[in-house]
Amino acid sequence: MTEIECEVIEPEVLEKMENIVVFMCNECGQGSANTAGVARMAYNPAIRIVRVQCTGQVGPIQIMDAIDNGADAVACIGCCIGACHFFNGNILSMHRIKLLKKVFKELGYSDQFVNQYTARAGEGETAVGDFEDLVERLATAIREEGTVKDGC
């Protein structure tokens, strides 16, 4: 098993991030996760992957659905910029997530509860790296500003 260096997260913070929903596109995102699986790379067990055809089909409504139904954070992982297997789904998704981030900021929350990453299908470490970055940012946000559920 590949050992990955990881920042140590306190148990009380880990408790607050039990469900991180990650929408992964069928091409690069899920491809990368598959490669990571073949290479037996480890990642945080809180990550719940939802396979979608393209991140372009994930909008604020699906993200808010996930959060309303108990997700602690949501992220999309799509193809690299310019490499969307459709046309520009990953970029459109980024636009919408950027606006949603602004909504969270305007409500007085951290903007790290929604995020978008990219991955390369051939390299499992890109997806695993994205997961780690996601967990790390989320841990910082929870330490500083609490979770989104505090306000619900």
Added chain:
Amino acid sequence: MDVKVFQFNGCNKCFNESILLKGDSDYKVEFVSDPKNWKEQKADVSVITGYLLPDDKEILNKIKVNSTKMIAYGDCTTTGGVFALSNQRGHEVTPLQGIVDGVINVHGCLGEIEELQSEIKGEELPKLKNLCTVCGRRKTCDYLEQVKRQIELDDEETCFNDLGYLCNGFIAKECKERCIDYDTPCRGCKPTIERSGVRMLGMFGTLMGNIEVATEHSEKGATDKLADRDDDITESLPDVLGNFFRFTLPTSGLPKGRLTSSGSLLEDVFMGRLIEELPLISGLLGGDHSITLTLKIIETYEQANNIDVSETTKQYRKNLLNLESELTEAIENKDPKKYKEVTDNIRKIAGNMNLSNLYYGGFKTQINDKDNFEQYKTHVFDVVEGTYKNGSVEFTIDSTGIVKEIKIKEG
């Protein structure tokens, strides 16, 4: 049939509009402007207007027990309305459906009296179309190059969204107020679907496809990720909540806001809004005094920044103020005929009861065919940072035009 109309908190525009129910002889109408001291009585239909707070729960339950049918009239009671923007700062404006069950909703800001009448009588409502299908403008759905904040139009055929002005018409039903006829993009006071703001956010985000979004290199993933810094997307929409969720914040499924409150609910509604949206927001929530309040805000900014106002504009504004005092009189006398007459006259000048036609420097559309429209046409103005004060209104805006502080005395 016994109909009781209750006015809770906030602007009493919908409550005043319900005076028109008196013109209908099918039922007896009673107005309760102070529900806290209301003596319990049976009623066939209870109409609730005004925004609701958790404190009102007890009295609302009493009304529910005593009435056969309960109707929420106007956006404040159906989806939270404009006052619910204060939820961003920790207030708890709640729609009626969140407090009692089995409520009939009549959406709209201002709620439509014809719809209310049909609901009271239990008639079937005409099926309303989407606003875009009745709008004179046509959409192209091309990606935008730029989002524009202030309206400056020569084009009367292209959809507002395609011209770069955010319009919530996609998620709205056709309505009587029709802000879109007065060069004012829709803000979605009659939503066609639930969580309309979130859906519109997705729609407009997609339309912004050609505007560059900031990305950054992610060390761990060794690929690009969405950057956290401000970019053209966030800078072109400085107030997402105020524009997308103007009427539906509590019902949109977003978490409760936790910004610091300024103490007053009315002032919290204005905090964080944009200078170019202020006249419309004050027109929405001013109730009896909406014309005074809106003109006060407009004139304060005009005077401080030397925006020229023509004599014609001044005359029309004076007419509006006179009409407002006539309106107050009609409301006091509960005179439906007079009320109808005065509001029709207000609509002629201001476009609708939300005062969509009023703006800085003049009016957005021509009022009278005989006028020379160039004399009182509005134009794009500069956003100037500073504190503006004029009698009862005082507000501070920052360089992007966001209201940072506001003080409104009475009204």
